[in-house]
Amino acid sequence: MSPILEMRGITKTFPGVKALQDVTMTVARGEVHAICGENGAGKSTLMKVLSGVYPHGSYDGEIVFEDQPCQFRTIRDSEERGIVIIHQELALSPYLSIAENIFLGNERSKRGVISWTETNKQAADLLARVGLDEHPDTKIIDLGVGKQQLVEIAKALSKRVKLLILDEPTAALNDEDSAHLLDLIRHLREQGITSIIISHKLNEIAAIADTTTIIRDGRSIETLDMHGAEPVSEDRIIRGMVGRDLAHRFPAHTPSIGAEILRAENWTVHHPIDRSRTVVDGAALVVRAGEIVGLAGLMGAGRTELAMSIFGHSYGSNISGQLFLHGKPVTIRSVDVAIAHGIAYATEDRKHYGLNLIEDIKRNTSAAQLSRISRFGVVDAAKEITLADQYRREMKTKAESVDVPAGKLSGGNQQKVVLSKWLFAEPDVLILDEPTRGIDVGAKYEIYEIINRLADAGKAVLVISSELPELLGVCDRIYAMSQGRITGEIARAEATQEGLMRYMTMEKKA
Structure with missing residues (x-):
């Protein structure tokens, strides 16, 4: 396939930091090209250079698109050539409709007057292309993150996109939405649309990418043919990303487990708006000093709701059950009281609620x-x-x-x-909700080492994660949840992904 894009010798400097240094990358027409690298390697910076977020003149090097040298000074310049970027933080207006968002700044009008009939008709056609069964009048705030991601792609298609850039498109999606998005990218490839995808999820890269460029410390290290004679393993990609073999993804750890610190009994939580809906149903768990306990479950199982309700009733107030700290019953009805009692909760959404x-x-x-x-x-x-x-x-x-x-x-x-x-x-108790979400493998290893040090310091650590290998690699014991109930408790030595999944999909008895 002929190249649709060449980036040659791209160097970008910020005050005191050289973010990109002589990066070179070629993308073939009609392929899915992945970019991998640790956090801070320069992946997003490179795509911002390509899309005009960082204008020509603010970097050194050359961009050639469809055999023509390009000097993009704004995002509009790159979009006019058919290059559209979808950032990790979605740029949709929550209180406007799907149709209004798709054509915002690109309105369907005649003599300066917007034609809502044409706007909604074209929006419906685009929604059908991306497989989103929603009315164009639906407001963005009423959609989940997975559907919002599809609206962003529909918006890109409205601009006659030739090269679609997706920055961590599945970072906030559940497995079902992620699979749907990857299928859509494959479908777009069949239509001749080229995609560049930045992702930390190496299993998704292996499933979707035709080629993968690895960036390390601001430099392009290599480009791998994912369909070559030898299959490209995740370990092979990791070696390129971190510059060394990670023989073990998880640091070795020998626990020293002490006395019980946290115990919940018959813990029941109702939805803060729909009080007839039970999101945590009679849960019971124990976490001891020096112990790392995992909490596994599919999306909607009630893991986060359990954690937030323990952390000072920060998920509604319709909560019942008993909570014990160091063997003594406690009543904790606010976050400041939870902190005063030695409970900490690191949210899964660090950008909005953690920092x-x-x-x-x-x-x-x-x-x-x-x-x-x-x-x-x-x-x-x-x-x-x-x-x-x-x-x-x-x-x-x-x-x-x-x-x-x-x-x-x-x-x-x-x-x-x-x-x-x-x-x-x-704190005495530290609840970590998706502690490595959106983090590269090298940084994950460092987070795991920190978690081990916390346990060694006598903390009781509860880890919530959607990645079963992570729970198996880090935790001493694992609870599984399904439909608001704790359905199983498994010691690390006996736990398998298959066994956990059986508990995680267990149906609630009538």
């Missing part, structure tokens, strides 16, 4: 326990810097100083700041 992205590392680190660095209501700035910098070094957070805004960090380093915040609060 203040416009604040710096030190403010995020101290946010959950300002009393440690305050006197008479006044924050000791010097102490805040000292303690935040201590956690930055202990966590190996890649940042020049604690004055760097959290929003400027890679996903793995943002997660380290979230963990620093909760360690700063000195």
Whole structure:
């Protein structure tokens, strides 16, 4: 296949940081081309150069698209040539309809007046192309993330896309929505549309990509033919990403399990709006000092609702059951009381609920326990810097100083700041909800090492994860949930993916 895109010698520098250095990449017409690399390797920066987010003149190198040199100064310039990027953070207006979002800035009008008949007709045609069975008048806020992703692709198709760039398109999707999206990308390939996909999910790369370019430390390392004579394994991709073999994806750990710290009995949680709906049904679990306990379940099983309800009833108030800390019954009806009792919860959505992205590392680190660095209501700035910098070094957070805004960090380093915040609060119980979501394999290994250190320090750690290999590799015991109930408890030595899945799909008895 002839190349549709060539990027030659792309170098992009930010103050004090060379984000890209002499990156070269060729994408064939009509293929799915994956880009892999650790967080901070430069993948998204390269795509922002290509799409005009970083305009010509702000970088060195050359872009050739359809045999023509290109100098994109805005996103509109690249879109006019048929290059459309869909960012990881979806750019949809929640209170506008699907049709309005698809044609926003590209309205269907005649003599300056929008034709809503034509807008809705064309939107319906595009929704049919992406397999989304929704009325064009449906508001974005009423759609799940998976359907919103399809709206973004429909929007790209409305711009006569030739090259579609998807940045972590399945990061926030469940397995069913992810599979549907990958099928759509295959279908677009059959229609002659070229795609570039950035993803940390190596199993998805193996399933969808024709070629894979690996970027490490801002440099293009190699491009792999995924359909060559020798199949490309996940370990082969990882070796290129991190520059070394990861013989073991999970660090070795010998637990030292002590006394019970957290126990929940007959824990029942109702939906905060629809109180007739039970989202956690009579759950019982125990987590001991020095123990890492996993919580497995499919989307909607009630894992996050269980965690949030334990964490100061932060999921509604219609909750019943008993909670014990260190063997004593406690009543915890607010987040501040939960923190005071030594319970911490690292949310699965670190960007919206775990961090203040416009604040710096030190403010995020101290946010959950300002009393440690305050006197008479006044924050000791010097102490805040000292303690935040201590956690930055202990966590190996890649940042020049604690004055760097959290929003400027890679996903793995943002997660380290979230963990620093909760360690700063000195908890006894740490609940980690999808702690490695959207994080590359190298950074995942570092997070696993941190989790092990927390257990070794005597913390009770509860890990919620959608990745069964992760639970099997990290946890000492695993609970499985299905339809709001805990359906099984398995020791690590006896646990298998097949066994967990049986418990996770167990139907509720009438």
